[in-house]
Amino acid sequence: MSNINRRSFIKNTTVGVAGLSIFGCAGKYHSEVIPKKGKRVIVVGGGFGGATAAKYIKLNDPTIEVILIEKNSYFVSCPISNLVIVGLKDMNYITFKYDLLEKNYGIKILQAEALELNPENNTLITTKGVLKYDKLILSPGIGFIEDNNIGYSLNLTDKIPHAWKAGKQTEILRQQLSELKKGGTVILRVPKSPYRCPPGPYERASLIANFIKRNNLGGKIIILDSNDDVTSKGKLFKAAWNNFYRRELEYFSQVEVQNIDAENMIIDTNKGKIKGDIINFIPNQKASNTAFKLGLIKEDKLWAFVNSYTFESEIFKNVYVIGDSTNTGSVGTVPKSGYIANSMGKVVAESVVSSLNGKMPPKPFMANACYSMVSDTEAIWVTAVYEYNENVKRTITIKGASGTPKTRSKIDAKHQLSWAENIWSDTLM
């Protein structure tokens, strides 16, 4: 990157100025934090997508240098976090270090945040300095939409947690629930689709109803769903609610929240006002702020559009986007789930390794398997296998290879934990 380019680039972007002030030292800003020698792939985001991509690049071609950039020092899993919220598992069970990726595969872990991208020069600027790359993979997760019109801002989340990114938010909601008074009301707002983990809000609602019932609290959980109906595993969730939680759970669909009064804990909706002792407001979602900051989102769009075959960004060459930040339609029919992010990590790993070695990558092939608890002992699931289809140029469900079970079961509750332990090990170990 020449100095002239650099200067004009900084002048034209507010992010650049912010970047400078963070370092307070132009020298560090210019210097490469890890000088690039051979072929290098940088992965931004150490979730199910990014960590899997980093690991599988190394499994496919150990000679490629892989740097994984993650702002947090720990991985905290969203899957199983609903069990933590109701006290069935603890935070330790869903929290992992990144050290095994370093030890077992030689991936370099850099705890930093991506600040800006200079795609012409294959350069990424982070809070720890500048990095050059041959290929850049972004798996930055989701972002939340703040809405002044209804009085929702992320400043409220200490009092009104979303708990839709696992970690501190999970602990806040768990703490609130543990202090729920007798006869108390919990309000859970389901965001407008598309959002991360379609069955997640309904699993959480089921587990909270189960918590209220198990502890004889006599209160209830009210689901305010902005969608027309339960968006995933609908029949199975409703059967469980009908069988177990007639007293403890109330479900309302097509609910538009009109105002949130955080001080008095009152939500105003098109169906009336409701007061809650706990409000778990899960906001509408978009691609992560990082994806916006780095210029991966087209004007007026909320998600990153990618080439369904390679996951290369529709905007920049050599930049790939996977996971929840991707626009579903541009990929195909896959949901925003942890299992899909893990699958995408493997597809993009082969895609960039093939490209770096001058080969044609194979056709995308992915799977989803996702278990949801409906009580403290029983679970349900949804699964599908997907393959790239030449006619529609998208990755779509293979006919017949998808579905849900006939009913909930105890063994599937066991499978959920085994599933989690295996996907954690496949992603991080």
Place this chain on the structure above:
Amino acid sequence: MKVRLTFLLFLILTTVSFVFAETGEKRIVVICAGCHGTDGASVGDSIPIIGGQKADYLKKVMEEYKNDEKAGSVMNKIAKGYSDERINFVANYFSSKKWVNTNKIYDNNLANKGKKIAEVCYDCHGKLGEGIEAYPRIAGQPVFYLKQVLLDYKNSVLKSDEMSFVSEYSDDDLEALANYFSSIRR
């Protein structure tokens, strides 16, 4: 000259398509790892280890799931995404991987008790539970998984002539058997 060029083109094309097919097939197996662990080394206690398992067994099970001849969880759906050719590839791939024993604990007393009645399994599964042809390796699988399978046979959730002997055993005996074979970790 023209012939040589055509031949060269043919060579390039076949090489490219070979690489394409090979890596393409690998992609259909790596997605299994989300549930079964990287290269089939499952660390969960209800989902079996498939890395290093007998190829004939894996092939048979995938076909049974695909044709709904065997009850399972997500596998009845997933197997339908695999052609016979792909099932062969999946079976051979995982079979070629190193077997990694479960790290889930077993009960030593129950394992000793199980050893005394384990002979009934030797004909099909081998003296060390190592598996023979289409009969799976059971040594080193998690206790929970083995116990669940035995109970499923006893309760007719799963059906097989060879496994019908389990009806003559108590649930406690089956648990002891599960502990014994899980304890063989070599």
